[in-house]
Amino acid sequence: MTNAFLPFTRPAIDADTIAAVADVLRSGWITSGPQVQAFEKALSERCGGRPVRAFNSGTATLEVALRLAKVGAGDTVITTPLTWVATANVILEVGATPVFVDVDPVTRNIDLDQLDAAITPQTKAVIPVDLAGLPVDRDRLYAIAGQHGIRVVEDAAQSFGAAWNGKPIGSTGDFVSFSFHANKNLTTGEGGALVLPDDVDPALCERLRLQGVKRFPDGSMDVDVLGGKSNLTDIAAAIGLGQLKRIDEFTARRRVLARRYFERLDPAPGLALPPADFANSNWHMFQPLLPTGTDRGRFVAAMKERGIGVGVHYPALHLFGLYRQYGFKAGDFPHAEDIGRRTVSLPLFPAMRDEDVDRVCAALTEVLTKVLA
Numbered sequence: 001m002t003n004a005f006l007p008f009t010r011p012a013i014d015a016d017t018i019a020a021v022a023d024v025l026r027s028g029w030i031t032s033g034p035q036v037q038a039f040e041k042a043l044s045e046r047c048g049g050r051p052v053r054a055f056n057s058g059t060a061t062l063e064v065a066l067r068l069a070k071v072g073a074g075d076t077v078i079t080t081p082l083t084w085v086a087t088a089n090v091i092l093e094v095g096a097t098p099v100f101v102d103v104d105p106v107t108r109n110i111d112l113d114q115l116d117a118a119i120t121p122q123t124k125a126v127i128p129v130d131l132a133g134l135p136v137d138r139d140r141l142y143a144i145a146g147q148h149g150i151r152v153v154e155d156a157a158q159s160f161g162a163a164w165n166g167k168p169i170g171s172t173g174d175f176v177s178f179s180f181h182a183n184k185n186l187t188t189g190e191g192g193a194l195v196l197p198d199d200v201d202p203a204l205c206e207r208l209r210l211q212g213v214k215r216f217p218d219g220s221m222d223v224d225v226l227g228g229k230s231n232l233t234d235i236a237a238a239i240g241l242g243q244l245k246r247i248d249e250f251t252a253r254r255r256v257l258a259r260r261y262f263e264r265l266d267p268a269p270g271l272a273l274p275p276a277d278f279a280n281s282n283w284h285m286f287q288p289l290l291p292t293g294t295d296r297g298r299f300v301a302a303m304k305e306r307g308i309g310v311g312v313h314y315p316a317l318h319l320f321g322l323y324r325q326y327g328f329k330a331g332d333f334p335h336a337e338d339i340g341r342r343t344v345s346l347p348l349f350p351a352m353r354d355e356d357v358d359r360v361c362a363a364l365t366e367v368l369t370k371v372l373a
């Protein structure tokens with residue numbers, strides 16, 4: 001086993017979950033139905049009883065949140081350039097203009113001083129991202145948003161199971177968007193969920209999720225708003241229900257493994273380690289920054305030769321071709337660019353053994369000090 005390939009992540013799907021999925025497949029009802037309703041109820045219980053609606057992705061949840069916040073043409077939305085590109089793409093999808101501000105070099109999340117300074121009368125919303133599961137400072141974030149009267153769409157795609165000062169992410173705040181993509185701490189294969197604020201009608205959220213259709217008790221229907229098609233299937237919801245039962249166990253195990261990385265990883269070759277947060281973060285990813293100037297492609301290849309998968313999450317997105325077309329360029333956001341060039345995601349998933357961490361640490365030191373030196 002020791003030399004089996006170690007991926008950077010792997011979902012933990014147990015036999016009970018597989019059996020539950022098989023039951024759904026045999027049931028005769030496989031699209032959105034009772035499993036989705038049960039999943040939404042269970043998610044809501046974890047989110048302080050707030051309304052939660054399930055979707056087929058954490059991109060759809062962000063886009064629908066922006067629509068529910070009435071963000072559109074003529075509005076700007078501020079976000080971080082150091083995130084999965086979905087966070088910014090949805091701003092363009094609704095016809096608004098993305099505005100980026102740099103990240104804090106320590107937390108790697110949006111720099112809240114720069115956010116405060118960037119807000120203008122055109123700013124309608126901010127999308128903060130809890131990168132790697134480390135929550136953005138919610139107290140400061142909501143103080144700024146409240147002062148300027150802007151909406152918050154929390155991109156908590158990576159922070160399900162994390163907390164801010166003891167309160168689960170999702171249990172407070174404005175819109176909160178989760179992703180249940182295969183690599184996330186809680187997965188439904190593909191999927192997402194949106195936690196709704198008090199001023200939003202959950203029925204409107206449901207219509208935006210499914211073609212705008214409104215059904216009446218007499219069996220007739222109307223369409224009064226343009227909705228998309230982003231409902232979750234019962235097959236996926238059954239996976240989510242199985243995952244939800246174990247999410248606290250998963251988070252606890254991730255924290256143990258992350259702690260071991262801090263104990264065993266030798267930062268001597270010039271690594272920069274992530275913030276050692278064991279109170280709030282769900283340790284979605286463990287991401288050291290390689291020494292400046294390291295050829296990351298060669299590093300990833302050398303780790304692979306040693307049977308270890310390494311991910312890259314993420315290059316700064318304002319340097320992608322699409323965003324360059326909007327005028328963004330190298331040098332605009334130096335911290336995001338530096339982190340985006342140096343970041344690597346080391347293996348971290350609940351089924352990993354302690355010895356796997358040791359193996360990764362030994363390989364990393366060997367690669368940096370002998371192979372690439």
Ligand SMILES: Cc1ncc(COP(=O)(O)O)c(C=O)c1O
Pocket residue numbers: 056057058059060083084086087129155157158179180181190191192
């Ligand atoms: C920060 C962030 N935002 C948004 C998304 C989009 O979620 P999905 O892939 O479920 O559409 C992801 C998923 O990778 C993400 O990591």
